[in-house]
Amino acid sequence: FSSELKSRSKLYERFLGEGTFGKVAKCTNLSTNEEVAIKIIKNGFNDTAKDEIKVSSPPSLDALLSLVLHPNLN
Numbered sequence: 001f002s003s004e005l006k007s008r009s010k011l012y013e014r015f016l017g018e019g020t021f022g023k024v025a026k027c028t029n030l031s032t033n034e035e036v037a038i039k040i041i042k043n044g045f046n047d048t049a050k051d052e053i054k055v056s057s058p059p060s061l062d063a064l065l066s067l068v069l070h071p072n073l074n
């Protein structure tokens, strides 16, 4: 997959690991020099990947407070 990553201006550096849904590679964004981990999702796991992106987005302060202050919790 390294040629595809290069074409998106990311430099593939090394393989980091493999999970159930895909492989993870360490890359550098050549326009910002930022180091990133890129997960290449296996075919057939598109929906799972979308769920994972939702989970990794930080919740808002309001969302966290609504959990802490929920009337059913002591």
Ligand SMILES: Nc1ncnc2c1ncn2[C@@H]1O[C@H](COP(=O)(O)OP(=O)(O)OP(=O)(O)O)[C@@H](O)[C@H]1O
Binding pocket: 016, 017, 018, 019, 020, 021, 022, 023, 024, 037, 039
């Ligand atoms: N941001 C990261 N930095 C360094 N290594 C990472 C990073 N993300 C993933 N890895 C490596 O890639 C491996 C696979 O990650 P991935 O998220 O695909 O699977 P997992 O969460 O370990 O397991 P599963 O897919 O079963 O949930 C990890 O075990 C880890 O070694």
